Amino acid sequence: MGEPAIAAEGLTKRFGQVRALEGVGFEVRAGGVLGLLGPNGSGKTTTVRILATLLAPDGGRARVAGLDVVRQAAAVRRVIGLSGQYAAVDPYLTGRENLRMCGRLGGLSRDAARRRADELLDRFGLGDGAGRQARTYSGGMRRRLDVAASVVTQPAVLFLDEPTTGLDPRGRLELWQLLGELTAQGAGLLLTTQYMEEADRLADDVVVIDHGRVVAAGTPGELKARVGGDRLEIQALPGDDPGRLARVLAPVGSGPPAVDAAAGRVVLAVGDGPAILADVAARLAAAGLKIADLALRRPTLDDVFLALTSQARGTPS
Amino acid sequence: MTAAVPSARATANLGTMTWRHLLRLIRVPTLIVFATVQPLLFVLLFSYGFGGAIHPPGVSRYIDYLLPGLFVLAIGFGASQTGVAVAGDLASGMIDRFRAMPVTGIAVLAGRAAADAARSLLVTGLMIAAGAAIGFRFHAGPAAALAAIVLAVATGLAFSWLNTLIGLLVRDPESAGLAGLFPVIILVFTSSTLVPVATMPGWLQAFAKVNPVTVIVGALRVLCLGGPAARPVTEALAWIAGLLIVTIPAAITRYRRAASA
Numbered sequence: 001m002g003e004p005a006i007a008a009e010g011l012t013k014r015f016g017q018v019r020a021l022e023g024v025g026f027e028v029r030a031g032g033v034l035g036l037l038g039p040n041g042s043g044k045t046t047t048v049r050i051l052a053t054l055l056a057p058d059g060g061r062a063r064v065a066g067l068d069v070v071r072q073a074a075a076v077r078r079v080i081g082l083s084g085q086y087a088a089v090d091p092y093l094t095g096r097e098n099l100r101m102c103g104r105l106g107g108l109s110r111d112a113a114r115r116r117a118d119e120l121l122d123r124f125g126l127g128d129g130a131g132r133q134a135r136t137y138s139g140g141m142r143r144r145l146d147v148a149a150s151v152v153t154q155p156a157v158l159f160l161d162e163p164t165t166g167l168d169p170r171g172r173l174e175l176w177q178l179l180g181e182l183t184a185q186g187a188g189l190l191l192t193t194q195y196m197e198e199a200d201r202l203a204d205d206v207v208v209i210d211h212g213r214v215v216a217a218g219t220p221g222e223l224k225a226r227v228g229g230d231r232l233e234i235q236a237l238p239g240d241d242p243g244r245l246a247r248v249l250a251p252v253g254s255g256p257p258a259v260d261a262a263a264g265r266v267v268l269a270v271g272d273g274p275a276i277l278a279d280v281a282a283r284l285a286a287a288g289l290k291i292a293d294l295a296l297r298r299p300t301l302d303d304v305f306l307a308l309t310s311q312a313r314g315t316p317s
Numbered sequence: 318m319t320a321a322v323p324s325a326r327a328t329a330n331l332g333t334m335t336w337r338h339l340l341r342l343i344r345v346p347t348l349i350v351f352a353t354v355q356p357l358l359f360v361l362l363f364s365y366g367f368g369g370a371i372h373p374p375g376v377s378r379y380i381d382y383l384l385p386g387l388f389v390l391a392i393g394f395g396a397s398q399t400g401v402a403v404a405g406d407l408a409s410g411m412i413d414r415f416r417a418m419p420v421t422g423i424a425v426l427a428g429r430a431a432a433d434a435a436r437s438l439l440v441t442g443l444m445i446a447a448g449a450a451i452g453f454r455f456h457a458g459p460a461a462a463l464a465a466i467v468l469a470v471a472t473g474l475a476f477s478w479l480n481t482l483i484g485l486l487v488r489d490p491e492s493a494g495l496a497g498l499f500p501v502i503i504l505v506f507t508s509s510t511l512v513p514v515a516t517m518p519g520w521l522q523a524f525a526k527v528n529p530v531t532v533i534v535g536a537l538r539v540l541c542l543g544g545p546a547a548r549p550v551t552e553a554l555a556w557i558a559g560l561l562i563v564t565i566p567a568a569i570t571r572y573r574r575a576a577s578a
Contacts, residue, residue, distance in 0.1 A: 052417045074419065082417040088410030090337065092344040097337075104333040105420045107326065133344065149414070 003066040005030050005157045005188025006051060010060035013046050020046040022212040023060065031186040035193055035203030043212040044192040045085060048161045051190065052082045065156045081155035085162050087146035091135035095126050095145050098134060099152055106153035120148040124178060140171030147178065157188040164198060176201055196304055208308055216308045227299050227307040229254060229271045232280065235293035236264040248287045252276045330420050334428020342432055351398055356391040356440045360447040363387060363511065373513045376542065384448040385537035386510035388469040389530055391444060392437045393505065396476035397497030399429055403484030404493040412575050422572040430477040437473030441466050457543040465540035468553060472533050475557045478564040485571040504530040529556040
């Protein structure tokens with residue numbers, strides 16, 4: 001019962017000269033959702049491949065649903081679902097046939113596989129495409145079919161490697177909603193992503209990795225607090241001095257403002273975005289300053305990442 | 318019981334993968350062409366194109382000599398698509414999906430080979446029909462004719478596993494298709510498939526005589542035209558078995574280590 005969905009410890013992996021993982025460890029509690037956040041080449045996919053038994057680690061240990069991914073690989077495969085980086089569905093099979101195939105391979109009887117396929121097609125909004133070959137699907141439909149295929153056998157632990165990469169905003173929203181429903185049913189989920197927003201929306205906990213190492217771990221809220229919450233971007237009028245803007249607004253920030261003189265732009269980390277907008281307006285008015293544009297945005301992976309990696313290297317952010 | 322359960326699972330999985338590839342056989346355009354148009358073209362092009370120039374000893378019509386060889390050529394060409402499909406499954410992440418499921422590598426790969434056997438049967442049947450329309454006849458009776466068809470399908474299995482291995486090694490679908498055609502083209506044109514070995518230069522004859530395609534086509538020819546069959550058929554089966562013994566374990570080992578990226 002208390003067995004974590006995933007427990008990884010000191011995972012290392014080299015490909016020739018490239019050190020893909022240099023000691024990655026984390027834990028996902030049963031029914032928990034972990035977002036594994038990092039840029040391309042950080043080791044996200046390698047981590048998922050090791051946990052899903054596709055790749056043997058050079059060092060370290062990992063258990064999935066209490067089973068060792070190396071010594072009990074066959075047993076692990078009975079309790080996991082994997083949706084890889086690219087939607088892996090057979091383009092020449094219909095949506096229904098793809099799901100029936102995965103159900104049968106996962107050990108369902110012919111009848112159970114058929115019933116489960118129809119149920120999932122319905123739930124994933126693929127009813128209209130059920131009888132069409134998957135090569136005629138849009139990117140969003142393909143991805144939904146791919147995720148449906150990985151949950152056919154109701155896995156206890158699900159791995160999704162960048163599930164929304166390449167989707168349009170609408171497809172992304174639809175998939176987020178589906179994933180939210182799936183995790184509400186108690187499957188442990190490991191999700192890799194390049195988007196802080198996605199981790200924020202879906203994950204209870206986030207692990208940030210870079211160059212094969214864990215650089216930070218915590219709840220999305222904790223991580224964002226560590227990088228100073230929202231970002232305020234102010235664009236100076238052409239010809240105005242952005243340095244003056246930065247001096248006037250520095251007191252509202254949670255850290256020193258960053259000035260991009262060439263672009264005439266000031267970026268400021270602010271603890272609680274919306275609440276400080278009135279303060280910003282008042283200070284600008286008091287100083288008699290006009291601006292070209294002002295935007296408040298959530299910290300992106302770039303912000304989180306640059307802040308966290310610079311902390312890890314011991315330089316002030 | 319404990320032993321029966323996994324083998325029942327393996328059989329069910331093999332059935333599922335065979336079903337998948339049979340569906341692809343009737344839906345993938347290149348597969349349809351390789352299974353229907355190309356074999357018919359081979360029969361017509363080679364018999365009318367070469368038939369006037371080549372008069373092999375012991376047969377009255379070139380088509381009687383030619384058709385058993387064309388079985389091997391057409392089935393071998395079609396098998397190149399198996400390498401394309403396997404490399405495609407690697408590139409698309411399908412093999413990752415299968416490897417993360419409780420399915421053995423042999424079930425995944427043998428499903429394709431089983432569907433290929435159905436394709437080989439179709440190709441052989443079509444070529445016999447087309448050949449019969451322009452004068453081909455079996456001369457050694459129905460049992461030998463049936464044995465010829467079985468041998469052609471078995472040859473297809475060896476090609477199928479060879480191309481599965483090629484697809485897993487080459488990894489790029491287009492390159493796999495080309496790599497799968499090379500052995501067929503080289504072996505067929507340096508064998509007795511289209512012309513009697515005796516017409517070749519001496520150095521090539523030496524190779525052509527031991528060429529496995531010469532051995533297999535020789536056995537098919539005996540089964541179609543008549544003559545002592547035991548020795549050539551045994552030699553042909555030995556070649557096929559040898560190829561399978563090498564390619565199947567190699568393909569499964571490659572599959573286990575396969576990684577899509």
